[in-house]
Amino acid sequence: MPSLKQRAACIGIATSPLSVRRDFMGQLTNSVPVSVRQQVDRLGSKFVHVNCIQVGSDQFTSADFVEIDRAVARTRDLYAAAGRSMGVGRVQHFVISTADARGRDVINSDGEAESLTDEWTVPNDALDLFLVRMYVGSTAGLSRVDGPCDKDAKGMDGSVVEMNAGGGLSDFATAHELGHYLGLSHRNNSTALMNPTIPNGGVITTSEADNMRDHCRMKNPC
Amino acid sequence: MSVLIGSRKDRTVSGAIAALDGKPTTLTTGTAIGILVEAAAASPGSQAGKRATTALTKALTGHEEPQVRVAAAKALGRIDAPAAVRALRRVADDEVDGQLVAAASEGLARLGTRADTRRLTGAADRATWEHAVTAAGVSTRLLAHRLGLRLDPADVALRLPGEDAPTLPVTGRIKARIHDVELPVPRKAAVPDPQWAALVPSDAAPVGAFDCGGRTHVVLATGDPARLREAPGVAGALLGTNESMGTTYVRWVVLTRPEGDGVAVTVARPTGEVGFVGTGSWGDDGSLTVTVEAVDAPGATAARATATLRGRTFTIDGRAERALTVPRLVPAAFAPR
Numbered sequence: 421m422p423s424l425k426q427r428a429a430c431i432g433i434a435t436s437p438l439s440v441r442r443d444f445m446g447q448l449t450n451s452v453p454v455s456v457r458q459q460v461d462r463l464g465s466k467f468v469h470v471n472c473i474q475v476g477s478d479q480f481t482s483a484d485f486v487e488i489d490r491a492v493a494r495t496r497d498l499y500a501a502a503g504r505s506m507g508v509g510r511v512q513h514f515v516i517s518t519a520d521a522r523g524r525d526v527i528n529s530d531g532e533a534e535s536l537t538d539e540w541t542v543p544n545d546a547l548d549l550f551l552v553r554m555y556v557g558s559t560a561g562l563s564r565v566d567g568p569c570d571k572d573a574k575g576m577d578g579s580v581v582e583m584n585a586g587g588g589l590s591d592f593a594t595a596h597e598l599g600h601y602l603g604l605s606h607r608n609n610s611t612a613l614m615n616p617t618i619p620n621g622g623v624i625t626t627s628e629a630d631n632m633r634d635h636c637r638m639k640n641p642c
Numbered sequence: 643m644s645v646l647i648g649s650r651k652d653r654t655v656s657g658a659i660a661a662l663d664g665k666p667t668t669l670t671t672g673t674a675i676g677i678l679v680e681a682a683a684a685s686p687g688s689q690a691g692k693r694a695t696t697a698l699t700k701a702l703t704g705h706e707e708p709q710v711r712v713a714a715a716k717a718l719g720r721i722d723a724p725a726a727v728r729a730l731r732r733v734a735d736d737e738v739d740g741q742l743v744a745a746a747s748e749g750l751a752r753l754g755t756r757a758d759t760r761r762l763t764g765a766a767d768r769a770t771w772e773h774a775v776t777a778a779g780v781s782t783r784l785l786a787h788r789l790g791l792r793l794d795p796a797d798v799a800l801r802l803p804g805e806d807a808p809t810l811p812v813t814g815r816i817k818a819r820i821h822d823v824e825l826p827v828p829r830k831a832a833v834p835d836p837q838w839a840a841l842v843p844s845d846a847a848p849v850g851a852f853d854c855g856g857r858t859h860v861v862l863a864t865g866d867p868a869r870l871r872e873a874p875g876v877a878g879a880l881l882g883t884n885e886s887m888g889t890t891y892v893r894w895v896v897l898t899r900p901e902g903d904g905v906a907v908t909v910a911r912p913t914g915e916v917g918f919v920g921t922g923s924w925g926d927d928g929s930l931t932v933t934v935e936a937v938d939a940p941g942a943t944a945a946r947a948t949a950t951l952r953g954r955t956f957t958i959d960g961r962a963e964r965a966l967t968v969p970r971l972v973p974a975a976f977a978p979r
């Protein structure tokens with residue numbers, strides 16, 4: 421069996437000191453049950469690294485942190501259960517203060533979501549996930565389909581997801597929007613993760629998984 | 643692409659009001675506000691539209707969550723109804739919360755009248771939060787263009803953020819062509835959704851589309867460019883489309899003001915940030931030809947394009963660098979409290 425330290429090194433996390441929950445699992449709180457053993461196993465499949473970027477971070481509450489942890493854990497579970505298994509590797513957290521966000525902490529249109537991702541990025545090999553507490557519109561997120569991996573590329577670079585005050589469905593919305601970025605379009609089936617509405621069954625088929633696993637953001641198994 | 647959230651039962655004006663009242667529903671707060679603003683913008687005078695507007699004005703003043711109040715202010719700025727405008731004016735006049743002032747200013751730029759330029763100038767003077775000062779100043783300027791009012795060009799508060807930034811010369815060896823494409827949606831769908839209509843001249847119509855920066859922009863242009871010879875104005879807008887929802891939104895507005903024999907051109911976000919500046923000139927046949935260049939801003943790409951509007955015919959040609967010219971901003975690493 422591979423060791424935790426080997427896996428941590430494989431996903432680019434410093435191993436001494438290593439906080440298993442914070443660094444290896446990328447969890448902000450101790451509230452969401454997660455299995456380290458399972459995550460070690462899951463890194464034996466292809467996986468994607470994610471940057472969680474809190475927009476208007478000074479307004480995030482501890483309930484929001486739990487919600488982010490739940491979104492990460494749910495995305496890991498749904499991707500692991502896909503027709504062909506995938507993982508979420510390194511999860512790191514970043515902040516844009518309300519002052520620096522200049523009004524974009526409350527997204528008022530899909531255009532503002534685009535502007536947010538046009539203006540900000542974390543220059544590493546992970547997918548940028550912008551978390552906003554308020555996305556005014558009938559939808560709860562935005563992502564381009566099959567997004568680029570070059571962070572100097574033009575156009576929307578990253579996914580935007582609306583949080584929901586500690587509750588709600590941002591876990592499914594996160595898995596769904598990252599699915600778009602990794603190449604998936606909508607599939608009208610209430611069991612499908614890529615159904616255009618949530619809640620849904622969260623299913624990723626084998627062919628959808630193959631599509632995602634071919635995306636340039638996907639890393640080879642450890 | 644995006645995702646709709648909530649059950650069919652909750653995705654109604656009543657469901658959205660329940661969600662804002664804190665009752666358990668399948669909606670997020672942002673979705674609830676979005677459902678209300680869509681209903682109200684589509685038919686402000688209807689019973690449902692009035693109920694939705696009232697619920698938003700209540701959230702604006704009474705909701706315990708600051709970001710919900712801000713979201714309500716932004717939503718009211720998309721509803722062309724007297725009750726919405728009154729609520730925004732009260733915020734601009736009395737409010738001390740800078741985020742609310744900024745949000746209300748944005749709305750008044752779209753819905754306000756001549757009297758609101760003074761109100762917005764006052765709000766900009768009073769505001770203490772930097773973004774609120776900027777937003778109120780920007781809104782004054784956008785409102786003036788919408789209404790065709792002359793403002794003192796020497797007033798620095800009326801410059802848009804980035805308007806004085808240097809332009810980016812297109813020097814990269816590998817360039818992408820900016821060129822016309824077919825409309826990505828049927829012509830009758832190439833219009834702003836009702837909630838964004840106030841950003842676009844009422845006589846504007848789709849005249850074409852072009853690809854730039856990995857995105858397709860639908861071009862809406864005024865049917866009466868001659869009025870731009872006389873006073874500041876909005877020549878048109880560039881729309882983005884959310885293909886999964888079949889909706890459109892305004893990505894850029896094209897502002898002009900008379901300068902010499904032609905016009906000065908500023909292409910700005912609906913929130914005022916400038917992307918491109920340039921000049922335009924009039925042809926003998928009444929056509930307007932403008933050349934714009936990208937300005938230095940985070941995440942900008944050097945680009946230069948020339949576009950001509952002749953009646954309802956639009957053509958564009960230009961070059962952009964393949965990759966970003968100016969790096970994007972970098973969020974700070976988060977250290978848990």
Ligand SMILES: [Zn+2]
Pocket residue numbers: 596600606615616643644645886
């Ligand atoms: Zn979607």
